[in-house]
Amino acid sequence: MSSSDTPPSLYAAREPVFPRRVSGFFRSLKWWIMAFTLGIYYLTPWIRWDRGPEMPDQAVLVDLASRRFFFFWIEIWPHEFYFVAGLLIMAGLGLFLFTSALGRVWCGYACPQTVWTDLFILVERWIEGDRNARVRLWNAKWSLHKARLRITKWIVWALIGLATGGAWVFYFTDAPTLLVNLVQGTAHPIAYSTMFILTATTFFFGGIAREQVCIYACPWPRIQAAMMDEDTITIGYRDWRGEPRGKLRKGETGPAQGDCIDCMACVNVCPMGIDIRNGQQMECITCGLCIDACDDMMAKIGKPRGLVDYLALKDEVDERAHRKHAPIMKHIFRPRTILYTALWSVIGFALVFALFIRPEIDMTVAPVRNPTYIVQSDGTVRNVYDVRLRNKQGEPRPFGLSLNIGTNLSIHVEGVDGTLVIVPADEMKQVRVYVDAPKGSPESTTDRSPFTFWVTDLNNQDRASVGTIFNGRTN
Amino acid sequence: MSKKPEKKEVGTTGHSWDGIEELNNPLPRWWVWIFYITIVWGIWYTIAYPAWPLLKGATEGYLGYSTRAEVAADIAAVDAKNADLVGRLEAADLNALSGDAELYQFAINGGRAVFAANCSQCHGSGAAGAKGYPNLLDNDWLWGGMIEDIAFTVTNGIRNEHSPDARWTEMPAFGELLSKEEIAAVVEHVRAISGQEADAALAAAGETVYLDNCAACHGDVGEGLRDMGAPTLNDAIWLYGGDVATLTETVTNARFGVMPAWSDAYHPAGGLSAAEINAVAAYVHQLGGGE
Numbered sequence: 042m043s044s045s046d047t048p049p050s051l052y053a054a055r056e057p058v059f060p061r062r063v064s065g066f067f068r069s070l071k072w073w074i075m076a077f078t079l080g081i082y083y084l085t086p087w088i089r090w091d092r093g094p095e096m097p098d099q100a101v102l103v104d105l106a107s108r109r110f111f112f113f114w115i116e117i118w119p120h121e122f123y124f125v126a127g128l129l130i131m132a133g134l135g136l137f138l139f140t141s142a143l144g145r146v147w148c149g150y151a152c153p154q155t156v157w158t159d160l161f162i163l164v165e166r167w168i169e170g171d172r173n174a175r176v177r178l179w180n181a182k183w184s185l186h187k188a189r190l191r192i193t194k195w196i197v198w199a200l201i202g203l204a205t206g207g208a209w210v211f212y213f214t215d216a217p218t219l220l221v222n223l224v225q226g227t228a229h230p231i232a233y234s235t236m237f238i239l240t241a242t243t244f245f246f247g248g249i250a251r252e253q254v255c256i257y258a259c260p261w262p263r264i265q266a267a268m269m270d271e272d273t274i275t276i277g278y279r280d281w282r283g284e285p286r287g288k289l290r291k292g293e294t295g296p297a298q299g300d301c302i303d304c305m306a307c308v309n310v311c312p313m314g315i316d317i318r319n320g321q322q323m324e325c326i327t328c329g330l331c332i333d334a335c336d337d338m339m340a341k342i343g344k345p346r347g348l349v350d351y352l353a354l355k356d357e358v359d360e361r362a363h364r365k366h367a368p369i370m371k372h373i374f375r376p377r378t379i380l381y382t383a384l385w386s387v388i389g390f391a392l393v394f395a396l397f398i399r400p401e402i403d404m405t406v407a408p409v410r411n412p413t414y415i416v417q418s419d420g421t422v423r424n425v426y427d428v429r430l431r432n433k434q435g436e437p438r439p440f441g442l443s444l445n446i447g448t449n450l451s452i453h454v455e456g457v458d459g460t461l462v463i464v465p466a467d468e469m470k471q472v473r474v475y476v477d478a479p480k481g482s483p484e485s486t487t488d489r490s491p492f493t494f495w496v497t498d499l500n501n502q503d504r505a506s507v508g509t510i511f512n513g514r515t516n
Numbered sequence: 517m518s519k520k521p522e523k524k525e526v527g528t529t530g531h532s533w534d535g536i537e538e539l540n541n542p543l544p545r546w547w548v549w550i551f552y553i554t555i556v557w558g559i560w561y562t563i564a565y566p567a568w569p570l571l572k573g574a575t576e577g578y579l580g581y582s583t584r585a586e587v588a589a590d591i592a593a594v595d596a597k598n599a600d601l602v603g604r605l606e607a608a609d610l611n612a613l614s615g616d617a618e619l620y621q622f623a624i625n626g627g628r629a630v631f632a633a634n635c636s637q638c639h640g641s642g643a644a645g646a647k648g649y650p651n652l653l654d655n656d657w658l659w660g661g662m663i664e665d666i667a668f669t670v671t672n673g674i675r676n677e678h679s680p681d682a683r684w685t686e687m688p689a690f691g692e693l694l695s696k697e698e699i700a701a702v703v704e705h706v707r708a709i710s711g712q713e714a715d716a717a718l719a720a721a722g723e724t725v726y727l728d729n730c731a732a733c734h735g736d737v738g739e740g741l742r743d744m745g746a747p748t749l750n751d752a753i754w755l756y757g758g759d760v761a762t763l764t765e766t767v768t769n770a771r772f773g774v775m776p777a778w779s780d781a782y783h784p785a786g787g788l789s790a791a792e793i794n795a796v797a798a799y800v801h802q803l804g805g806g807e
Contacts, residue, residue: 052548053541250546257544411642415804418656418751420711425653425804455802456614475804480752 055253057179058314060162061172061306065333074150075159083204086211090114093435095466103213109467115396116433116467118403127392131385138381140268142373144275148262149328154254157205157247158312161198168194172309198248199240206239252313256324263323270354272372276327277352278307278318281361286318289342300344307331307349317349327351402440402505403431404496409473413512420480422514429471430496432464438498439463442474445493449482450511461499476511487513598622606791610663613798620798627799630792634778635800643803648756648773653804656753658745659683661807667797670788671779674745679777685744690729691768698725703763709738709750710758 088100090113097104102111110117110125117124139146148155169175169190181187210232211219222228223236246254255262269275283301301318308316310331313324317331335349356366409425416422432438442460444452454460455473464470476492478485484492490511497504531538562568565577576582601622614620632641638649645651650658659669672679675686690699705722708714733741738749747755756762756771780787788796800806 052543052545054545253544253546257547409642412640412644412653415644415651415653416752417654418748418753420752423653423804455804473804 056314058252058312059172059175059179059309060312060330061309061334062166063306063310063330063334063337065330065336067329068333071150071159071328071330075156078151078153078156079160083208086208086216092116093466096435097215099215101212102215105213107467118431118433118469121399124392124396127388131388131392134381134385134388137268138378138385140265141270141273141381142378143327144269144273145262145265145325145327148255148326152326154246154259155312155326155328157201157243158251160201161247161251162312164197164201165194168197195244195248198244202240202243202247203236205243206236209239210235252324255313255326262326270377272353272355272375274351274353274369274372275321276317276325276329276331276349277321277354277357278349279347279352279360280318281357283318283348300339300348302338302342304338306334306338310334400505401433402496402498402503403433404494404505404507405429406494406507406509408509408512414514416514417477420485422478422480422485424476424478424511426474426476426494426509427471428474428494429469430462430464431469432466435466437463437465438500441497441499443495443497444476445495445506448492449478449484450492451477451479453477478511478513483513484511485513486515487511488515489513602791605794606789608794610667610794610797613663613794614802623795623798624802626792627795627797630788630796631799634788635796638775643800648771650755651753652800654753655805655807656748656751657805657807658742658747658755660742661801661805663797663801663806666800666806667793669775670793670797671777671781673777674775675772676774676777678782679779682777683745685733685746686772687733687746687770689768689770694725694729694767698722699764699767702726702730703760703767706738706749706763707758707760710752711750712758 085101086099089098090100090111091098092111097111099111100113102109104111108119136147165175169178178187178190207223214232219228219232223232250258280299283299285297285299286301286303287298289302307318308331310333311317312328312330313326315322315324317325329351331349332347332351336346339346339348351369353366353372355372359366405428407427407429409427414422414424428442430440432440440462442452442454442462444450452460453475454462455475457472460474462470462472474494478490484490490513491508492511493506493508495504495506527540529538529540562575563577564579565581566574567577568575601619604616604619605623605626608616608619608623613623631639631643635643639645639652640649643652650656655661657665659665659674668681669683672681672683674683676682694702701718701722702725703722704714704718705720705726708716708719708722727736733744733746734749735741735746740746740748754762755773756766777783778788778793780789
């Protein structure tokens, strides 16, 4: 048993992190990815896509009211939700693949938490200055100057948050109409409340909570360890090259001193506020900014780059033994990543295949089993079926229902003289269909007789069929 | 990989398993505050909303919120929204109802609910009926299958004491009027005209008995008579059964099927309004057998 004498504090205050500006390859890469991902997020709802006069012309639209998902030329109905499920599985497997190959590359470059935090830090730097100025401002007493900078920053953050929440609601209804309604104050309260909540969460997560979300709130950092092994590329510090570290003084560089000059550049730029020289740790999102910072410093003191670098655990063993470590591709292509890629591709191909063989006519037949059959006064035995016809096109379509040939059964539709059903554009229509077996026919006295419903689009003669069962009278 | 040095030494909880100790790391400040806020919220919630159980019921809550009142308000809102349709349905010409697509759909949907709540106990949830309770899905109607006939039957019922307009006829119990042999013969005759297996000699003898006693209501060839509610005997549908034993019992003791008058004119507490009766008539009419 060991416990401290004084009871420990119940809480730990956040230690503020003031990441310094850095430039380099990975920083540029992050800027480009930020511009690309934010561009997709903010601009997608504004892309138009012509689907005909009765259909929405927004390229990407989650139409909750009429239960449709539009994605450019693809339209997903609720019964095709497996496409969405498949995409989610692909997203999961893709995450596994990238994590096992490149470590927390999602966290470092593409996670919305990282991207928005990066954007918020950028704003902070524009308004309050770089690291040293921000530390000074943090420690300064409240003054008019501090208040002006803080309030300006908060306003810009809130505007970014507002744009984030605004873009979100545009995905759910026609964006230009909604924008006009939002400005006029006539939009649905749910649009306003959603925007308010997303503005508040963006402000809080990007401006205040930042790295704490990754450390305390997100489950993903803890799960990722299960996907990483000694071939996974993570960020490492070559301590066999850098240690013993020490300040660089002219003419005092002893032969025993390592390359690390303890300039703290890698620590100062870290958005997670950690020291990468302590080794790989839970907080590290492998964003690569410390590599940029260290490479910059190594260039200035005339040492080779890569004291802090993307490394696999295996590389450390090789380098310590003065062997050449395996090329990065050797790390990436290994059974585990190949398996993830294969699974990912199989699901992807299956989804694309399913998308292409989707029928233009969609019919489902539900036999009414309450009761299983009805006897008419002339001895005819009747079965009833609920038939759903889906019209996935942008104009009304006339459908004719019929049965397979070679059967004694006859068919008619409730409320209609014949078997013609007109289904409005982009809608599902359910009709009750009566199928009669004349008295004395085999179907009328057989327990189960299979037969087939055919539906024909009378405009273009497209056909589809569904098999079902006729229940005769056996007593 | 080197271990991250602790800035401040953290105590342990004293728990140790195989030498692995549980560190007593403090929680982040914001987490602790949220924890405190939830406690305050919880207390406020029990004051504002119904919460604490008492011997009878529970505390009502400062805000006076009640799910029951909310449901009542929702129902009132729906009723107000449907008031126009209900008014139109009440005054509708039933024969022309299917021409008004909106009203017709409203009637069928409402009729489905009325049927499930009031009619399905006897006629079955699928309206297939049971012995003595007519099947409403077929094309055989005792009193008429036009939508107005159905509405009249629902309004006034059959053979009841409540409505003076109830459909009312009564089959005599022929056990007191005919001999056992005559009843056996007429049963065979009825089986013969309905296309079932029958003793030809007995059936021929039964024809005279039938024409003398039954044809007045059931017709010369068993075609039935709607004005009398007399079932058609020469078809495949039987309300009580077409086998010899059931037919013999029917002829001997007669049948007396009763249906309540559903109009709220006769049952002010639990009856159906005119609009509800029109709705359920429209629903039953479109189940497949309507005329």
